[in-house]
Amino acid sequence: MAIKDVKAGLRNEEGISTVLGILKQSFGERFQTGQSFREQHAHTTTYLPAQLPDGVVFAESADDVKAVVRACAEHRVPVVPFGVGSSLEGQVNAPSGGISIDFSRMNKVLRISPADLDVTVEPGITREELNRELRDTGLFFPIDPGANASIGGMTATRASGTNAVRYGTMKDNVLSLTVVTADGEEIRTAQRARKSSAGYDLTRLFVGSEGTLGVITSVTLRLQGIPEKIGGGVCAFPSVKAACDAVIMTVQMGIPVARIELLDDVQMRACNAYSKLSYPEKPTLFLEFHGTEETVALQSAQFAEIATECGGDDFLWTANAEERAKLWHARHNAYWASRALAPELDGLSTDVCVPISRLAECVAETQADIAEQGLLAPIVGHAGDGNFHVLVLFDGKDPASVEKVEAFIGRLNHRALAMDGTCTGEHGIGQGKMSFLEEELGGAVHLMRTIKQGLDPKNIFNPGKIFRNAE
Amino acid sequence: MAIKDVKAGLRNEEGISTVLGILKQSFGERFQTGQSFREQHAHTTTYLPAQLPDGVVFAESADDVKAVVRACAEHRVPVVPFGVGSSLEGQVNAPSGGISIDFSRMNKVLRISPADLDVTVEPGITREELNRELRDTGLFFPIDPGANASIGGMTATRASGTNAVRYGTMKDNVLSLTVVTADGEEIRTAQRARKSSAGYDLTRLFVGSEGTLGVITSVTLRLQGIPEKIGGGVCAFPSVKAACDAVIMTVQMGIPVARIELLDDVQMRACNAYSKLSYPEKPTLFLEFHGTEETVALQSAQFAEIATECGGDDFLWTANAEERAKLWHARHNAYWASRALAPELDGLSTDVCVPISRLAECVAETQADIAEQGLLAPIVGHAGDGNFHVLVLFDGKDPASVEKVEAFIGRLNHRALAMDGTCTGEHGIGQGKMSFLEEELGGAVHLMRTIKQGLDPKNIFNPGKIFRNAE
Structure with missing residues (x-):
């Protein structure tokens, strides 16, 4: 049940207090602990309750990120990367508190190669900013998840959106990343060649890892020619x-x-x-x-x-x-338009994805379910990928309404999984879909946990996302 | 230096002898330990010396694979998957001995969905067999690495080849895998939906892992319509x-x-x-x-x-x-045609890949190097990807000739790396390129090792590949 999953984690009060002191000293005005800053950085566009970080660092360089990660690693304090906060499954929440790294000041284009159709950017640049910067080159970055998300956030959630049917998702369009890992060092996942068979595909491992394995500090993207x-x-x-x-x-x-x-x-x-x-x-x-x-x-x-x-x-x-x-x-x-159907209600946007041969059936059964439950829930699909969204309008203050929505989401996900589909085509697992991930991939989740433990042994990177906290 | 890297690993004689007994009992005629079988399964189409497994299991099902992995895991004996043996960097060698799993009998198409443009196959099917089976559907599987490789082998080495410029590489065309992991259980890396944001991208982690993380037991592939x-x-x-x-x-x-x-x-x-x-x-x-x-x-x-x-x-x-x-x-x-230039000589096919803006420069410098050294070495490139092959013709029995070739390959790789390229676009690391991988990705290789240790704590899966053996 999606909403009930969102529990507070244990807080390492001593570690947090120590790190707050360290970061105040190191970052001065670029470290904020005021309530309004903390609220802005737990804001999610979802139905999930906000869980605030204890402070926000406005990072300006990979060195800043390293410094935060080192302090947090030493004192076992959570690190939660923050792009623009447009994620939909609670990815920027801080259930165990900790430090939010705000990337809005790391928004530069670092290099462009028109001949190679690629670009390297800092993670805080938004896709609209990027496309504005690219305009003179005749190139564009095609992935469009709807929101004007940051490239780092899109990378972390393996975003896709309307034109993935033609251009693929973030997994197909990220060539290479630099990432600060648990030891506070920066690694590069791949060179800039368009393809490689050199070892494990760390690029794709970090794409979609939702900040749980390290903090992305730059992204090299494939570009496309602007269509004539x-x-x-x-x-x-x-x-x-x-x-x-x-x-x-x-x-x-x-x-x-x-x-x-x-x-x-x-x-x-x-x-x-x-x-x-x-x-x-x-x-x-x-x-x-x-x-x-x-x-x-x-x-x-x-x-x-x-x-x-x-x-x-x-x-x-x-x-x-x-x-x-x-x-x-x-x-x-x-x-x-959907929100305007009932402006007084809350909106919960959820997504599943099925093989396209099952899309009609999955949508039709979902519509029947919506009708039967008397829900108000328009459907929009990226049909070429078999991916669709249901925007459920409901009263978040009414427990009966919430319960009905939770039950509906449960059935929607079970339906998609039974059709060989996935519980999320593009929103990610975050806090909202942890139980469905277990249902979907079973034993494979054990492997994911093993990787998480290996790469983040102190569980500092965005804890309480993708996997339930062991704490 | 590529060739000198190929060392024998330590052999666990007691474990191997125990496992030979177990497999003889379980598999009867489907387990072979004769010299000719062992030689066939260490044959590589490379310059690398053959290192024979101790026995070969002809697997017919995922259960067979599980049985082999369980026996080998219990007694810490290497498991080396074998498709058709067309890999080029020693991927099927057994430097510490152990058991080769031959997949030639696991070559069935398990299901096809023309509406979804996908197919699930056993790993032993070759790409030509697959395309023959698909002919009536109007669909085809586009990846063509040259050799009539097995789909399992192509998956394991992240193969690509001539039409990757249009259709991508194996990483872009594998939708999902089943894999037997170190505990002898079979997991599925993803559902069949065309895209997903559900957790870590295990599919792409296994694609290109060269048998070092688990044994692939089925592959779900994207297909394309046969062009008009x-x-x-x-x-x-x-x-x-x-x-x-x-x-x-x-x-x-x-x-x-x-x-x-x-x-x-x-x-x-x-x-x-x-x-x-x-x-x-x-x-x-x-x-x-x-x-x-x-x-x-x-x-x-x-x-x-x-x-x-x-x-x-x-x-x-x-x-x-x-x-x-x-x-x-x-x-x-x-x-x-290249081999016929000097039929008495050995041929060493090596590959690197650079951003296409650097391809001309990299090829021209390599040609100059070849001329200066008096080598005979034609070049063929998948130019749209910036990937090229050099087929070096040399006398493998002449130490001076070998040394010259090793030095040349060293320079070729350094040149590609200096141009932001990779030491291998499609052949993989295997045994031949371990030192170049370290040079290319440095700290990231530490993460790869951590993943390897987590997923294969006893180091039974194709040890001595990608990473130098710790033993």
């Missing part, structure tokens, strides 16, 4: 099944869609109401194509045929940027 | 620099070449002699395009423009399968 032309389109379908069939055919035919997003009827109703639109309130696919004038037109025509075959309405598409923005407006505002 | 049309082409350039410039422009423009291979002038001379062809004996790119009639033609035309701009000769290309086979004949036979 971007096309966008929208198509409504009579059922989720029909829409998913169109997705499967699109993927099978190898049409390189950049985005293919599924909004269910409830979500479309919310979008219409919020943005004063008049889309059919039916399951709808939003598509984006990246290429040249010719290939975008070709891909759009191919998809239109598929849509017709699957019983879809007319496929509206355009390669005009302004019209595309209009068509996609509903998708871009989906989250706020 | 395949185009092929060849283009000679006045210099390696000009050819590499064409590669960089191709990648920067986002032309989705399926293969872009560089053969140097020595290699082209070898190909002409071997296959009685009359290609210009100049640095030459071999290309392949996957798509439709239209896109293959479009991409070929785009590349032709780039080639002209970079000073290349006419770009010969065709979408006719037979003509394409003729154009590519030279590339396909490059290895044998």
